[in-house]
Amino acid sequence: MPGYFADTGIVALIRHMQAIGCKGPGPGQGFTVKLAGGANVMDTNDTFMIGKRNILAAKKILWRYGLAPLAEDVGGSISRTVSVMVNTGEVILSSPGRGDWLL
Numbered sequence: 001m002p003g004y005f006a007d008t009g010i011v012a013l014i015r016h017m018q019a020i021g022c023k024g025p026g027p028g029q030g031f032t033v034k035l036a037g038g039a040n041v042m043d044t045n046d047t048f049m050i051g052k053r054n055i056l057a058a059k060k061i062l063w064r065y066g067l068a069p070l071a072e073d074v075g076g077s078i079s080r081t082v083s084v085m086v087n088t089g090e091v092i093l094s095s096p097g098r099g100d101w102l103l
Contacts, residue, residue, distance in 0.1 A: 006057040025065040034091045034103050035072040041079050071103045
């Protein structure tokens with residue numbers, strides 16, 4: 001399952017987007033990147049640093065493709081639900097007890 005891990009999932013997504021006609025990746029090629037997640041929800045002692053490792057893996061892959069996030073909300077200890085409005089590019093995050101916010 002290539003979408004399960006940051007290092008394989010991002011590559012699979014980029015390749016699929018190219019296969020259906022997207023120009024990118026690369027600066028000015030029509031890709032918009034916004035990064036969310038990487039929280040330590042279950043590992044509050046930061047023993048395994050899974051969230052930090054996933055953020056770093058995602059950023060390394062994006063950098064390899066010449067992409068940088070326009071916005072990000074990463075790390076911490078809160079879970080996030082991500083909603084993407086494909087027609088506008090808006091990314092809305094939500095978390096229990098915190099409501100919604102725009103990324």
